[in-house]
Amino acid sequence: xxxxxxxxxxxxxxxxxxxxxxxxxxxxxxxxxxxxxxxxxxxxxxxxxxxxxxxxxxxxxxxxxxxxxxxxxxxxxxxxxxxxxxxxxxxxxxxxxxxxxxx
Amino acid sequence: xxxxxxxxxxxxxxxxxxxxxxxxxxxxxxxxxxxxxxxxxxxxxxxxxxxxxxxxxxxxxxxxxxxxxxxxxxxxxxxxxxxxxxxxxxxxxxxxxxxxxxxxxxxxxxxxxxxxxxxxxxxxxxxxxxxxxxxxxxxxxxxxxxxxxxxxxxxxxxxxxxx
Numbered sequence: 164x165x166x167x168x169x170x171x172x173x174x175x176x177x178x179x180x181x182x183x184x185x186x187x188x189x190x191x192x193x194x195x196x197x198x199x200x201x202x203x204x205x206x207x208x209x210x211x212x213x214x215x216x217x218x219x220x221x222x223x224x225x226x227x228x229x230x231x232x233x234x235x236x237x238x239x240x241x242x243x244x245x246x247x248x249x250x251x252x253x254x255x256x257x258x259x260x261x262x263x264x265x266x
Numbered sequence: 267x268x269x270x271x272x273x274x275x276x277x278x279x280x281x282x283x284x285x286x287x288x289x290x291x292x293x294x295x296x297x298x299x300x301x302x303x304x305x306x307x308x309x310x311x312x313x314x315x316x317x318x319x320x321x322x323x324x325x326x327x328x329x330x331x332x333x334x335x336x337x338x339x340x341x342x343x344x345x346x347x348x349x350x351x352x353x354x355x356x357x358x359x360x361x362x363x364x365x366x367x368x369x370x371x372x373x374x375x376x377x378x379x380x381x382x383x384x385x386x387x388x389x390x391x392x393x394x395x396x397x398x399x400x401x402x403x404x405x406x407x408x409x410x411x412x413x414x415x416x417x418x419x420x421x422x423x424x425x426x427x428x429x
Binding site: 164165166167168169171172173174175176177178179180182183184185186188189191192193195196199202203204206207210218219221222223224225226227228229230232233234236237238239240241243244245246247248250256257 | 280281287314322330331356360389412
């Protein structure tokens with residue numbers, strides 16, 4: 164129960180960051196925090212009542228967690244590359260100045 | 267008993283790091299907060315018996331992504347004097363919206379989840395390798411292709427300006 168509360172609070176902090184930050188790098192950091200919170204919960208709940216020593220179950224949770232970690236790392240790398248490209252184009256990293264795509 | 271103390275220490279570190287990363291306007295404090303959060307996440311993995319992913323988290327995120335983020339900050343803000351300033355627009359609505367989301371998340375997850383305790387056994391890397399190169403081989407290959415696609419995307423995005 165306590166882990167669920169802690170992970171939810173961490174996810175909420177990340178969500179708050181996405182809503183209030185104006186710099187695109189800070190928004191990306193907030194997204195990383197949300198991703199980290201979700202990943203902790205995924206691995207811990209996947210292990211289940213692993214205190215009983217079910218190594219096979221921990222390994223399964225860990226394998227899935229590793230695959231998610233790889234996807235998250237790829238996302239971070241592509242996100243940062245896009246960020247640098249956007250900063251070159253707009254000469255700014257503030258999200259409220261990027262209005263070209265507005266409908 | 268020790269596991270409970272470690273759990274709460276890690277929780278405090280993670281929440282303090284995340285709050286610092288979200289609220290600070292200073293680049294280095296933001297990066298430091300994110301680093302503390304990522305280390306706490308790695309600690310959680312170790313606490314739940316996932317030693318390999320804890321190591322991967324430290325190598326990949328603390329050693330890789332965090333440095334990449336710092337590099338991006340330095341690249342992007344190089345024309346400004348001094349340290350770059352990361353602005354926020356604090357709003358009460360955002361506080362309430364995220365608090366409501368947290369409450370909803372706890373409400374949904376708490377009844378459904380089997381509650382984990384700290385692990386007494388660690389799974390070894392060979393256990394994970396057997397799974398990744400056996401049962402989860404297709405997913406493993408797809409993750410590899412995804413990484414390659416990510417690499418190609420980064421080269422395409424960054425190389426576009428020079429032509």
